[in-house]
Amino acid sequence: MELSRVWLMPQGFPFEDAAPMGGVALSTAVQALRHRLGLPFVFEPISSPKPFLVWGGSSGVGMFAIKLATLSGYKVVTVASKRNWDLVKSLGASAVFDYNDHEVIAHIQNWVREEGNGPLTQCLDTISEHGSVEKCVAALGEGGTLITLLPPPEDINANGVKISYTLLTTASHRRNVDDFERMAKWNREILPKYLDSGKLYKSLVPLKLYTGGLEDLPEALDYVRQGKTSGQKLVVLLK
């Protein structure tokens, strides 16, 4: 059977660091940024920087999205709780604001203006609920493209912004042949190059490790269900 989401780990790459890269988060960031928005590969970054908004930079998908967009030559602005500001900056974000700040949209737009790299036209909303889609539309302001990871609210006023919902399963089960082929190419050819070049490295994202094998799985799932994940990926090591 041909698989789209299998890749070869470099020698010496620890399993616990490979697990988050083989999981859903990195693949979803790749699908959204490269296969939907057309961001270039790392080996051909854009010649002059452009702003890019990652809403939810400390989420699993958000952390990888910051790294990939930065490697593609974009200046990333993101939102996260203050406790995660150092983390998102270490991944490459140029600016970070608190999503609970009532002035967050004004802060983002001021930053875009002051940077002088042109208008903000591209955004990935890694949260896609609790009002985040509306905020991303407001941040884009004068049009552009917004990728969501959950279906956007039906009654949203898009204000000229093109909103596009992406779902990783279209790439894992040949439901969409183009998505399947592009994800297979990423995992077969491009991801190994990123790893060999050291641009995606071990310890890229903070891990919360469970070392008790499958017996730890219910505890890890409860942690996720309770919404406790913040700036980390959970890895359950099999014994």
Ligand SMILES: NC(=O)c1ccc[n+]([C@@H]2O[C@H](COP(=O)([O-])OP(=O)(O)OC[C@H]3O[C@@H](n4cnc5c(N)ncnc54)[C@H](OP(=O)(O)O)[C@@H]3O)[C@@H](O)[C@H]2O)c1
């Ligand atoms: N479409 C797809 O194929 C696909 C694939 C993967 C995931 N998803 C969906 O994408 C969403 C994110 O998944 P994930 O695993 O990446 O999430 P996660 O790691 O569990 O997200 C937790 C993070 O979300 C941040 N957050 C919570 N509410 C926020 C808000 N209103 N604005 C900004 N940040 C906020 C928190 O930031 P702080 O701790 O800094 O406050 C926390 O770090 C989920 O709904 C998931 O179902 C969809």
